[in-house]
Amino acid sequence: MLYRVEGIVIRSMDYGEGNKIVTLLTETNGKAGVLIRGAKKVKSKHASLAQPFTYGEFVYFRTSGLGTLNHGEIIESYHVLREQLELAAYASYAAELMDRTTQDDEATGFHFEQLKACLAALALGKDAQVVIHLYEMRILDLSGYAPELDECVSCGNRVGPFKLSAHGGGILCGRCTGKDTGAIPLGEGAYKLLKLFRRMDMRRLGSIQVKPETKAELKLCMRKLMDTHLGLQLKSRSFLDQLDKLL
Structure with a gap:
């Protein structure tokens, strides 16, 4: 059967001497594995379609299992995400996270x-x-683990200050923080951003200026939520952590 889809390359691996196998996240057909013949060759017209993060239209034939590319057109190459180390690290994390949390x-x-x-x-x-x-908050939401941030998960109190209980699935008020000794204190800035992220579509994100100390709080909170509910060991996140230490 011939498929024509819009897709984003979330994984690319060598196959044989001159070929590549890509995993596409498609708009309409879930994830799809596609063989791109000759993609490793310098003069291949399809080499650019096998690059990580490429967004394009892919036409491939598949009866079952792996598909074979017939034709493709790049819509957006996102080449800048491959040219700068820090951006490549973040984009790789986003792609791997989607790959590991999507069936x-x-x-x-x-x-x-x-x-x-x-x-x-x-x-x-x-x-x-x-x-x-x-993006991590959207992944948690899509996976069914978005935290409750409007009221205390233990007693329903809506008056702060609050702490974030990853194991409890949301915030705990001052009266209930003893129920999770590992709960993370939330500053006002971090709490407001978490609430904003809980409801925001990625497509609506504008330019946000966030203080370094608030970003540190956000990272701690999101790391705890991701590890508690998804528990994924991701090579891309380990590389990001190493990069953070260097920078």
Whole structure:
């Protein structure tokens, strides 16, 4: 069967002497593995279609399992995300996170739009850490683990200050913080941003200026939520952590 889809390359690997296999996150057909023959050759007309983060139209034939590319056109190459080390690290994390949290046959229209918006925001030079934390919140939401941030998950109190309990699935008020000794104190700035991220579509993200100390709080909160509810060991995140130490 011949498929014509819009897709984003979220994984690319060598296959044989001159070929590549890419994993596409498609707008309409979930994830798809596609063989691109000759993609490793310098003069291949399809080499650019096998590059990570490429957004394009892919026409491939598949009966079952792996598809074979017939034709493709690049819509947006996102080449800047491959040329700058820090952007490449963040984009790789976004792609790997989507790959690991999405099933092959899952409806992916909204997933696709969120990843595309994430890559576009990174390419436009928006604060990469803020972009990624918003994206992580969308991944938590799509996976069914978005935290409760409007009221205490224990007693329903809406008056702060609050702490974030990843294990409890949301915030705890001052009366209930003893129920999770590992709960993270929330500054006003970090709490407001978490609430904003909880409801925001990636496509609506504008330019946000965030203080370094607030970003540090956000990272701690999102890391705790991601590790508690998804528990994924991602090579791209380990590389990001190493890069942060160097920078």
